[in-house]
Amino acid sequence: MNDETKLESPRELPVFPLRNTVLYPFAIGPFSAGRRISIEAIDNALQSETKEIAVFAQRDIAADVPAEADLYPVGTRAVIKRMARSEETVEMILQGVERVRLVKLEHQDPFLLARVEPLPLPAWNDTTEEEALRQELVALARRYQSLLKAPMAVDVEEAARQMENPVQLIYFLAMMPDFPLEKSQSILEADTALEAMRLLHDYLKREIEVLELRQEIAGQVQGEMEKQHREHLLRQQLRAIQEELGEVEPEEQEVNELRRRLEEADLPELVREEAERELGRMQRLNASAPDYQVIRAYLDLILELPWTRETEDDLDIEHARQVLDEDHYGLEKIKERILEQLAVMRLNPEARAPILLFVGPPGVGKTSLGKSIARALGRKFERLSLGGLHDESELRGHRRTYVGAMPGRIIQAMRRAGVRNPVLMLDEVDKLGRDFRGDPASALLEILDPNQNTDFRDNYLDLPFDLSHTFFILTANSLDTIPGPLLDRMEVIELSGYSDEEKLQIAQRYLLDRQRKEAGLTPEQFVVPAESLQLLIREYTREAGVRGLERTIGRLARKVALAVAQGESPPAEITPEVVRELLGPPRHREEEARKELPPGVAAGLAWTPVGGDVLYIEAIRLPDGEGLHLTGQLGDVMKESAQAAYSWVIAHADELGIEDTKGRVHVHVPAGAVPKDGPSAGVTMTCAIASVLSGRKVRADTAMTGEITLTGLVLPVGGIKEKMLAARRLGFERVILPHQNEIDLEDLPEDVRQAMTFIPVKKIEEVLEAALEDASR
Amino acid sequence: MTLAEELLMITRRLHMEAFRPVEPLRWRPPADLYEGANGWLIKLALPGVRPEDVRLRVCGNFLAVSGRRVDEESNRGLRLRSMEIVYAEFERGFEFPVPIENARIETEFRHGMLLVSVIPEGCR
Numbered sequence: 001m002n003d004e005t006k007l008e009s010p011r012e013l014p015v016f017p018l019r020n021t022v023l024y025p026f027a028i029g030p031f032s033a034g035r036r037i038s039i040e041a042i043d044n045a046l047q048s049e050t051k052e053i054a055v056f057a058q059r060d061i062a063a064d065v066p067a068e069a070d071l072y073p074v075g076t077r078a079v080i081k082r083m084a085r086s087e088e089t090v091e092m093i094l095q096g097v098e099r100v101r102l103v104k105l106e107h108q109d110p111f112l113l114a115r116v117e118p119l120p121l122p123a124w125n126d127t128t129e130e131e132a133l134r135q136e137l138v139a140l141a142r143r144y145q146s147l148l149k150a151p152m153a154v155d156v157e158e159a160a161r162q163m164e165n166p167v168q169l170i171y172f173l174a175m176m177p178d179f180p181l182e183k184s185q186s187i188l189e190a191d192t193a194l195e196a197m198r199l200l201h202d203y204l205k206r207e208i209e210v211l212e213l214r215q216e217i218a219g220q221v222q223g224e225m226e227k228q229h230r231e232h233l234l235r236q237q238l239r240a241i242q243e244e245l246g247e248v249e250p251e252e253q254e255v256n257e258l259r260r261r262l263e264e265a266d267l268p269e270l271v272r273e274e275a276e277r278e279l280g281r282m283q284r285l286n287a288s289a290p291d292y293q294v295i296r297a298y299l300d301l302i303l304e305l306p307w308t309r310e311t312e313d314d315l316d317i318e319h320a321r322q323v324l325d326e327d328h329y330g331l332e333k334i335k336e337r338i339l340e341q342l343a344v345m346r347l348n349p350e351a352r353a354p355i356l357l358f359v360g361p362p363g364v365g366k367t368s369l370g371k372s373i374a375r376a377l378g379r380k381f382e383r384l385s386l387g388g389l390h391d392e393s394e395l396r397g398h399r400r401t402y403v404g405a406m407p408g409r410i411i412q413a414m415r416r417a418g419v420r421n422p423v424l425m426l427d428e429v430d431k432l433g434r435d436f437r438g439d440p441a442s443a444l445l446e447i448l449d450p451n452q453n454t455d456f457r458d459n460y461l462d463l464p465f466d467l468s469h470t471f472f473i474l475t476a477n478s479l480d481t482i483p484g485p486l487l488d489r490m491e492v493i494e495l496s497g498y499s500d501e502e503k504l505q506i507a508q509r510y511l512l513d514r515q516r517k518e519a520g521l522t523p524e525q526f527v528v529p530a531e532s533l534q535l536l537i538r539e540y541t542r543e544a545g546v547r548g549l550e551r552t553i554g555r556l557a558r559k560v561a562l563a564v565a566q567g568e569s570p571p572a573e574i575t576p577e578v579v580r581e582l583l584g585p586p587r588h589r590e591e592e593a594r595k596e597l598p599p600g601v602a603a604g605l606a607w608t609p610v611g612g613d614v615l616y617i618e619a620i621r622l623p624d625g626e627g628l629h630l631t632g633q634l635g636d637v638m639k640e641s642a643q644a645a646y647s648w649v650i651a652h653a654d655e656l657g658i659e660d661t662k663g664r665v666h667v668h669v670p671a672g673a674v675p676k677d678g679p680s681a682g683v684t685m686t687c688a689i690a691s692v693l694s695g696r697k698v699r700a701d702t703a704m705t706g707e708i709t710l711t712g713l714v715l716p717v718g719g720i721k722e723k724m725l726a727a728r729r730l731g732f733e734r735v736i737l738p739h740q741n742e743i744d745l746e747d748l749p750e751d752v753r754q755a756m757t758f759i760p761v762k763k764i765e766e767v768l769e770a771a772l773e774d775a776s777r
Numbered sequence: 778m779t780l781a782e783e784l785l786m787i788t789r790r791l792h793m794e795a796f797r798p799v800e801p802l803r804w805r806p807p808a809d810l811y812e813g814a815n816g817w818l819i820k821l822a823l824p825g826v827r828p829e830d831v832r833l834r835v836c837g838n839f840l841a842v843s844g845r846r847v848d849e850e851s852n853r854g855l856r857l858r859s860m861e862i863v864y865a866e867f868e869r870g871f872e873f874p875v876p877i878e879n880a881r882i883e884t885e886f887r888h889g890m891l892l893v894s895v896i897p898e899g900c901r
Contacts, residue, residue: 026802046857049847051864083860095865097802 010103013054013077014041015112016094019061022184023076024171025096025121033090037065040111042080042090051080054100054116057185066112068105074119074189075100096171099188121167124193133197134166140204141173147211170196177207254296255283261303268307271463275302298400301407301461306420310469313421314378315346327372328365329505333747334358334493338373352450353421353471357429357487359479360495361722363545366475367425369495374423379471382417383425384409386440390433395443397460407460410447414465421469429486430476441483448472448489496721497544497612500729501751503537504530511550519557526560528553528574535576538729539586544612544722556582597700600692602771604684605705605727605735606676607719612726614703617681618668619688625664632669635677642667644710645686648764649693652712656768658693665689680717682708683736683767696772702759703727704736704771712764720744728752734759736767803843803868810871816880816896819871824889825849825862831891835878840895843868873897 016031016038023029033039045053056075063070076096083092100116107113124130141156156173163169174187174196183203190196262275282295314320320342324335337356344351358366367383374381389395389409397408407415413424432441446452447467455464474490476482498506508530516526536556541548556574559582563570571578580586597603600619605612622629628646630639646665653661667685669676683706691698705723707715716738724745727735739760745753759770811818821842823831831844845866879898884891 043856046848046860047851049849049851049864050845051848051860079863079865080860081863081865083857085858092860095802 010115010117012106012113012115013052013100014044015054015056015071015075015105015114016041016045016078017066017071017112018055018057020057020181022057022072022181022188023055023078023094023096024175024188025076025098026165026168026171027175028081028093028095031092031094033092034088035064037108037111039090041113042083042092044111044113045080046083052097053078053080053094054102054114055094055096056102056114057181065108067108068102071102071105072185072189073102074185075102075116076188077116077118119191121165122170122190122193122196124166127194130166130194130197133194133201134160134169137170137173137197137201137204140201140208141176144177144204144208144211147208147215167193167196170200173204174200177204179203179207254287255279258282258296258299258303262299265303266308267302271302271307274463275299278302294400294405298460301411301415302463304415304418305411305461305465306414306418307465309419310421311379311419313345314376315342317342317346320376323376324372327375328369329509330498330502330749331365331369331495334369334495337491337493338376342377352468355448355450355472355474355490357474357476357482357490357492358495359476359492361477361497361544363543363547364495364497365545366495367427370423370425370473370475373471373473377423377471380417380419380422381425382413382422383427384413385427386444387428387431388433389440392438392440392443393459395440395447397458399459400462405460408458410456410467411458411461411465414467414470420466421471423471423473426472426474428476429474430478430481432481441486444486445489448474448486494721496719496747497725498546499725499749499752500534500537502749503546503549504533506546507533507537507549507553511546511553515550515554515557518554519561521557521561521564525564525570526557526574527572528556532574532576532579535579535586540579540583544725552583594700597698599695599697600688602684602687602691602698603700603703603732604681605703605723606681607678607722612719612722612724614726614730614732615669615676615681615684617684617688618670619685619692620666621692622664622666626662627664629664629666630668631666632671633676634669637679638669638677638681641679641682641707642685644708645682646689648708648710648712649686649689653693655765656690656694658690661693665692678717679707679715680705680719682706683714683761683764686764687767687771690768691772694772696774698771699734699773701732702734702736702771703730703732704767706736706738706741706761706767708764714738714761714764714767716740721747724748724752724756724758728756733757734770736761736770738762801868803866804863805869806842806867808869808871816894817873819893819895821869821891821893822889823867823891826867826889826891828886831884833882833884833893835880835882837876837878838873840871840873840877840882840893841868842870842891842893 016033017035018031023031033042041053045051054075055078056071058066058070059072060066060070077098077100078094078096081093081095083090085091098121099119101119103115103117105112105114138156138160145156156176159172160169163172170187170193174184179187183199187196187199187203190199258279262272262279267275278295278299282292282299285292285295317339321335321339324331324338328335341354345353358369360366370383371381393408395408395410397411398405406412410424414420414422417424426444429444432444447456450468453467453470456467457464479487479492512526512528512533516523519526536552537549540552543549556579560570560574574582594601594603594616597616600621602617604615604617606615607613628643630642634642646667649656649658650661667688669681683704686708687698687704690696703723705717705720707717709715720737720741721744723737724735725748733755734757736759739762742758742760745758759766761767761770806821806823808822809820811820819840819842823844823846826844826846827849830847831842834841834843843866846862846864848862848864873895875897877895877897881894881896883894886892
C-alpha cells in the first residue's frame with residue numbers, strides 16, 4: 001500500500017508525444033517512434049528499471065519538437081512492454097497505467113522531460129444512472145460492431161463481463177471507434193466515469209448515425225439503381241458471358257445482319273433513310289419489346305422488295321411468237337397484240353407497260369396465256385386473285401399502327417416476284433366485292449393508272465413504290481360488273497370460246513400429252529384418235545373452254561392407267577366405242593338443230609358466260625284475249641324487246657300478209673328455269689311472232705341474233721364469235737346477224753367461216769325475208 | 778457499397794483490432810500448486826524479481842502475490858536493442874478451501890522461483 005501512495009507523488013518522466021491519438025489506462029497498443037526526440041525519450045525510459053514513459057497527445061501535429069503549449073495537459077503514464085529497433089524507428093508495445101497531468105516540461109533537448117502528477121481513475125459511484133449508461137454503451141458498441149460487419153476479435157459483451165472495473169470498460173469502448181483526437185482526449189480528461197460515459201455515448205451514437213446514414217444512402221442509391229438498371233445490368237452480364245463463350249448476342253447479330261443487308265441493298269435514297277431510321281429504333285429496343293418484331297418484319301420487307309431490281313426483257317419477236325404458239329393454239333389476235341407490244345418496248349424502252357384485260361369464259365386459257373406472255377418476254381410471272389376481295393386494305397395494306405398489320409397483296413406479290421417488272425396477273429377482277437370496308441376497285445384505279453402508279457403507296461410500307469414497270473394483266477369472265485373508270489384504264493381483249501375444231505387441235509397438241517403424263521402412261525398405251533376426241537368434245541363436254549375436256553381426257557387416261565396397273569391389257573386404241581365403254585353414256589346429248597320447226601318457233605343465239613348457245617323461242621296464238629304474254633324468266637330488257645317485236649309485227653301485219661291479228665300471243669323462252677335477259681333476242685322473237693301469226697314456218701337451218709328497234713332497224717349485239725361457234729356446233733348452216741356485226745366474223749376460225757352462210761341484215765324485213773319459208777311451202 | 782465506404786470500414790476495423798485492451802495492468806507469473814498432507818506448496822516463476830520487491834497479502838481464503846520486476850541492467854550504460862521481458866508490476870491470486878489468515882506461510886527464493894508453503898492453522 002505504501003508503494004501506491006509513493007506513485008502518487010509528482011515525478012519526472014520522458015515524454016513520448018503522440019500524433020492523432022491517445023493512450024488510455026489499461027489499454028495496450030503498438031506504437032512506432034521515428035522522431036529523434038521520441039527515440040531519445042524511449043531510450044531514456046528503457047534505461048530506467050521500470051521502463052516507464054509519459055504519453056501526451058500533441059495539439060499541433062505539425063510541431064516536430066512540441067513545446068509545453070503544444071501538448072494536451074492530460075496524458076498517460078505507460079509501461080513499455082516490448083520493444084524492438086529497426087534502422088530508423090523503434091517499434092514498441094505500450095500499456096497505459098494511469099492518467100497523469102503535465103505539471104511542467106523540464107526540457108526539450110535531447111528529449112522532452114516532463115514533471116507529471118498522477119490523476120486518479122475517474123470516479124465510479126455505482127449509481128443507477130451509471131449502470132444504465134454502461135449497459136446502453138455496451139448495446140451501442142454492439143450495434144457499431146454489427147454496422148461495420150466485421151468479424152470482431154473481441155466480443156464486446158464478453159469483454160464487458162470480464163472487466164470488473166467499469167472504467168476499464170469505458171476506455172475499452174472508447175478505443176473501438178477511430179474518434180478524432182479531440183474526442184478521445186476529452187474522454188481521457190473526464191474526471192468522473194459518468195462524464196466519460198456521457199461523452200462516449202454521444203460520440204458513439206453519432207458515429208453510428210453517420211454509419212447508418214451512409215449505408216442508408218448507399219442502400220437507396222442501390223435500390224433505385226436496381227429498379228432502373230437491373231435488367232440492363234443483367235443484359236450486360238449476359239452479353240459479357242456470351243462474348244466470353246464466343247457467342248454474339250442474337251439481337252445484336254440480327255441488327256448487324258440487317259445493317260449489312262441494308263448496306264448491300266440497292267435502295268432509293270428516300271427508302272434508305274427510312275430504313276436506317278427504323279433500324280436505329282430497333283437497335284434501341286429490347287428484343288422482347290412488341291415493336292421489335294414489327295420493325296424487324298418491316299425492315300425485312302423493305303430489304304426484300306425489288307425497288308430497282310428488274311429482269312431484262314427478251315425482246316426477240318421471233319422467239320416470243322414461237323413461245324406463244326407453243327403454248328396456245330389459235331388466239332391469233334391476242335398473240336398479235338402481244339407481239340406489237342414487244343415491238344413497242346423494243347423501240348422505246350421507256351414505254352409504259354400496257355394493262356390488259358382478258359375477258360372470256362372459264363377454261364379458255366386466260367391464266368396460261370398470261371404465263372406465256374411472261375415467258376415470251378422473259379419476265380417473272382405472279383398472280384393474285386381478286387375474287388371475293390372486298391376490303392381495300394387487302395390490296396393496299398394496313399397501317400403499321402395496327403396489330404398484325406401486313407402489306408397489301410400487290411406489295412406482297414412484288415416481294416414474291418423479286419423484281420419490279422413482273423407480269424402481274426390479277427384474276428377475277430369482275431368478282432371484286434365491295435362493302436363498308438372500302439371499295440377495292442377504287443384502290444385498283446390507283447394501282448392501274450400509269451400516271452399514279454409510279455409512286456404507289458401501300459399503307460403498311462408507307463413509302464412510294466414504282467409499279468409503272470409492272471406488266472398488269474387482269475382477267476374477267478364478263479365485263480358487266482367491272483366499274484367503268486376501271487374498265488377505261490385497260491385494254492380489253494376478249495377470249496371467246498373455242499370452236500370444236502380448235503378444241504380438237506388443243507386436245508391433240510396439249511391436253512392429251514399432259515393428261516397422259518399425269519397418269520404415267522407411255523404414248524403407246526394411250527392412243528386417242530381424232531374421232532374419239534370429237535366425241536368427247538361434242539357429247540361429254542359442253543363448254544366454251546377446254547377445262548372440262550381436259551378433265552374428261554384425264555378420266556380416260558386414269559381408267560387406262562388402272563387397267564395397266566392391274567396387269568390387264570389396255571385397249572390398243574381409244575376408239576369411240578371404248579370411250580363409251582369407259583365413260584358411260586354421254587353427258588350432254590347436244591340439242592341438234594331441229595329438222596323441222598312448226599310455225600311460231602325460231603332459233604335464237606344466246607351468249608352465256610360459258611360460251612354461246614342456241615335458244616328456240618316459241619310463240620303460239622291463243623284463241624281469246626289480246627296482247628302479249630311472256631314466260632321463261634325474262635328480264636326487263638328482254639320483255640321490252642318482246643313488246644317491241646310484237647308491236648312491230650302488228651303494225652306491219654298487212655305487209656307481212658297477216659290476215660288476222662286477233663287473239664292473245666304467248667311467247668315462251670326455254671329453258672324456263674334459267675333467267676335470261678338482254679336485247680339480242682329481238683330479231684328471233686319478231687320472227688317467232690310473225691311466224692305464228694302468218695302461219696309461215698321459220699327455216700330450220702337458220703339461227704339468228706340481233707336487237708331491233710320499233711321502226712324495224714337491226715342493231716348490233718355482242719358475243720358474235722361464241723354465238724357463231726354455238727350455231728356451227730349445233731349444225732346450223734345459216735346465221736342471220738346484224739350488218740354491223742359482220743366485222744366480228746373475222747375472229748372466226750377459217751373452217752367455221754367456210755362451212756356456214758352468214759346473212760348480214762340492216763332491217764327486220766330482211767330478217768323475215770331470209771328466215772321465213774314461203775307461204776306456199 | 779462504394780469503394781470509399783469499403784476502405785473506411787477496413788481502416789476502422791484495423792484500428793479496432795490493433796488494440797487488445799483487456800489485458801490487466803499487472804502481468805501474471807505462471808505458477809504450480811502442490812498438495813501435501815499438511816498443506817500446500819505454491820511455486821511461482823519470478824525470474825529477475827528481487828525478493829524485496831515481492832509482497833504477500835492474505836485475506837480470508839485468499840492469498841495474493843504481487844510485486845514488480847525491474848531491469849537491473851538499465852544502469853550499466855548499455856542500450857536495449859530489443860526487449861521481450863516485461864518489466865512491470867505483477868500480481869497473482871490464489872483461493873484456498875479454508876481460511877488462511879492464521880496459517881503458517883513461509884517463502885523461499887530458489888533459482889528464480891518463489892516457493893510459498895501454506896500450512897493451515899489446524900495442521901500445524
